[in-house]
Amino acid sequence: MDVGQAHIYKHAFSFANSMVLGCAIQLGIPDVIHSHKLPMTLSQLVSELKLPPAKSDAIHRLMRLLVYSGFFATTNTILLDENQQGYILTPSSKMLLKSEIPNLSPYVRAIVSMNPWQSLGDWFLGNETTPFETAHGAPMWEFFHQNLRFNNEAMASDSQMMCLVVKDCKEVFQDMDSLVDVGGGTGIIANTILAAFPHLKCTVLDLLHVVANMPDTQNLKYVGGDMFHSIPSADAILFKVTRF
Numbered sequence: 155m156d157v158g159q160a161h162i163y164k165h166a167f168s169f170a171n172s173m174v175l176g177c178a179i180q181l182g183i184p185d186v187i188h189s190h191k192l193p194m195t196l197s198q199l200v201s202e203l204k205l206p207p208a209k210s211d212a213i214h215r216l217m218r219l220l221v222y223s224g225f226f227a228t229t230n231t232i233l234l235d236e237n238q239q240g241y242i243l244t245p246s247s248k249m250l251l252k253s254e255i256p257n258l259s260p261y262v263r264a265i266v267s268m269n270p271w272q273s274l275g276d277w278f279l280g281n282e283t284t285p286f287e288t289a290h291g292a293p294m295w296e297f298f299h300q301n302l303r304f305n306n307e308a309m310a311s312d313s314q315m316m317c318l319v320v321k322d323c324k325e326v327f328q329d330m331d332s333l334v335d336v337g338g339g340t341g342i343i344a345n346t347i348l349a350a351f352p353h354l355k356c357t358v359l360d361l362l363h364v365v366a367n368m369p370d371t372q373n374l375k376y377v378g379g380d381m382f383h384s385i386p387s388a389d390a391i392l393f394k395v396t397r398f
């Protein structure tokens with residue numbers, strides 16, 4: 155194959171990495187391997203996934219790509235027959251387990267199932283403000299208003315990563331009395347911070363429909379509103395965003 159052709163094909167097919175990752179999460183492969191507790195052979199995996207027999211062969215190819223990209227590893231073990239390899243989790247796939255925190259699966263599924271990138275060219279040629287709007291026919295937060303659970307789960311999943319940050323940045327939080335999390339969603343980050351620093355008074359500001367049913371607690375208050383109009387006052391403002 156010509157070097158230029160190989161280069162083009164490599165980039166044309168690179169979308170397969172994220173699609174295969176989304177597929178592994180949809181099928182629950184990290185959870186199945188985790189529950190097995192021992193390295194899991196291909197036949198054990200196929201049997202546990204309960205797929206139509208005609209699809210079983212494709213799991214081998216799916217797993218090859220996922221091993222290549224570092225989401226699973228293979229190992230020989232004396233518990234398995236000679237020459238048999240078993241799949242095990244890697245540090246990355248351990249972050250995709252439904253039973254653990256953080257679990258980034260909802261976030262990854264949200265990212266791979268939305269397709270603003272497909273619309274990048276059309277966005278440049280059109281009048282919409284963002285590629286998201288070109289792809290989904292509505293601005294991002296309006297779209298999420300219609301798909302609220304989907305968005306909240308994805309955002310909460312990403313926000314769980316904050317527990318790692320809080321652990322390493324104690325000095326940032328310990329000398330303040332109040333904090334407002336702007337665009338704080340359902341309060342995952344605020345609750346994580348409060349668990350480590352219970353002396354704080356936290357406010358979560360988010361769009362009205364996001365916080366409408368969120369109950370206040372002694373230390374945590376939800377305010378519905380638009381950050382571009384006003385932000386409740388506090389010692390510190392937390393502003394963490396993820397761009398699509």
Ligand SMILES: C[S@@+](CC[C@H](N)C(=O)[O-])C[C@H]1O[C@@H](n2cnc3c(N)ncnc32)[C@H](O)[C@@H]1O
Pocket residue numbers: 295309310312313336337338339340359360361364379380381382393394395396397
């Ligand atoms: C990408 S999410 C980030 C959630 C969280 N801060 C995090 O990083 O995990 C952005 C949040 O901002 C909220 N948001 C969007 N526009 C807003 C606005 N004008 N005023 C207040 N919140 C807004 C959304 O509803 C959403 O919960």
